[in-house]
Amino acid sequence: xxSQGLMGVEETPGGEQDLLDRFQARIDAGEKIEPNDEMxxxxxxxxxxxxxxxxxxxxxxxxxxxxxxxxxxxxxxKLQAMAKIQDEFGHGLYIxxxxxxxxxxxxxxxxxxxxxxAKYSSVFNYPTLNWADLAVIGWLGDGAAIMNQIPLCRxxxxxxxxxxxxxxxxxxxxxxxxxxxxxxxxxxxxxxxxMGQDAVNRWWWPIMMMFGPHDADSPNTETGVKWKxxxxxxxxxxxxxxxxxxxxxxxxGIEIPDPDLRFNEETGDWEHGEIxxxxxWSVVKGQGxxxxxxxxxxxxAHAEGAWVLEAAQAYxxxxxxxxxx
Amino acid sequence: MRENDTPLYEVFLRPRNGLSHRxxxxxxxxxxxxxxxxxxxxxxxxxxxxxxxxxxxADLIASAPEDKETNLSPSDPERKPYRHPTFYVLxxxxxxx
Numbered sequence: 001x002x003s004q005g006l007m008g009v010e011e012t013p014g015g016e017q018d019l020l021d022r023f024q025a026r027i028d029a030g031e032k033i034e035p036n037d038e039m040x041x042x043x044x045x046x047x048x049x050x051x052x053x054x055x056x057x058x059x060x061x062x063x064x065x066x067x068x069x070x071x072x073x074x075x076x077x078k079l080q081a082m083a084k085i086q087d088e089f090g091h092g093l094y095i096x097x098x099x100x101x102x103x104x105x106x107x108x109x110x111x112x113x114x115x116x117x118a119k120y121s122s123v124f125n126y127p128t129l130n131w132a133d134l135a136v137i138g139w140l141g142d143g144a145a146i147m148n149q150i151p152l153c154r155x156x157x158x159x160x161x162x163x164x165x166x167x168x169x170x171x172x173x174x175x176x177x178x179x180x181x182x183x184x185x186x187x188x189x190x191x192x193x194x195m196g197q198d199a200v201n202r203w204w205w206p207i208m209m210m211f212g213p214h215d216a217d218s219p220n221t222e223t224g225v226k227w228k229x230x231x232x233x234x235x236x237x238x239x240x241x242x243x244x245x246x247x248x249x250x251x252x253g254i255e256i257p258d259p260d261l262r263f264n265e266e267t268g269d270w271e272h273g274e275i276x277x278x279x280x281w282s283v284v285k286g287q288g289x290x291x292x293x294x295x296x297x298x299x300x301a302h303a304e305g306a307w308v309l310e311a312a313q314a315y316x317x318x319x320x321x322x323x324x325x
Numbered sequence: 326m327r328e329n330d331t332p333l334y335e336v337f338l339r340p341r342n343g344l345s346h347r348x349x350x351x352x353x354x355x356x357x358x359x360x361x362x363x364x365x366x367x368x369x370x371x372x373x374x375x376x377x378x379x380x381x382x383a384d385l386i387a388s389a390p391e392d393k394e395t396n397l398s399p400s401d402p403e404r405k406p407y408r409h410p411t412f413y414v415l416x417x418x419x420x421x422x
Contacts, residue, residue: 036387036389036390037390038390083370086366086370087370090366090367090370093352093367094350094367097333097350097351097352097353098350100333100351106353162350163350166349166350166368170371309331312355312356312359313331313355315355315356316355316356316359319356320356
């Protein structure tokens, strides 16, 4: 579903100046970097971290939605939820395999997720309390993801950029199906409308946080931009998202739960209320309402699915022995 | 055996007849049959292909980046410009050739 702007570039480039200069010249010339090309170690590590967090987010991101598959209001809604979930797992796999080109194994990355060492998007640590939450996740959560991911289609690392092209093709369906479900609610009974508004009220701020800390508090953004891993800053992306979302909300009678949200005629930008960064960091650090549930569910699925891998391995070994005989 | 040991496959799709197969990504699978099924599920959920090729990544023979100069520079337009059509000057009267 999406990559978060928060865990960007921790390591500043050091080491061999020649390599860094050569590398920067290629990036500045708009060249793409491919797996076997020479690259600074910090570039490689930054990408591995960002891509693995992105892939983990795709995988963990299905849990809030999976909660409502069996209780979807109609068969049509159930089918679209299942198709979306299958896509999200697919996105995780595209990105894991793109990350593997940097010399890290998928097993290692998954291990870091299960051990709690690796992060994923904080937004998935909030609960989905009713059906309207699924509509809002599609409309706003995937909407925010699209803002983040479209620029990544042009990022400097070839395999990541190509994986993002595949992902972005599918995200549009995710957002539209969510908005359509939202429209249905907002055209419904007073109770259904209230349900839609309530879901937006609960998700708006966690989704605003998806873009990561303000630029002034994100010292690593600069290196990410310099290496073209990031093409827009967190605040730029957040602004694009608000701009796109406000008219969509208005059209269906949704009120954005931010009393300070106003359009600044002079700058042409939307000004928004203060984001609760204490809450953000506490969720990132594991204190969100569902951090424990998400990791527990993932560990359980991994352990309970182990036999499938073992059976497939046994079968492959048997076939290989037969073919050799 | 750990998952690390599951072979990596590269996946190529031909969107429709008349086009070439094109690399779309990779996946892990224990054997060819599983790789084909995974390729279908992972890369062709929306009719992206009428033909799928898969090959074990270990079986791909790739040129080494350090050989780029030796392998590719003879075709560099600056080295052998006479191999390119724009090298040849035609009379102005000939508009297209």
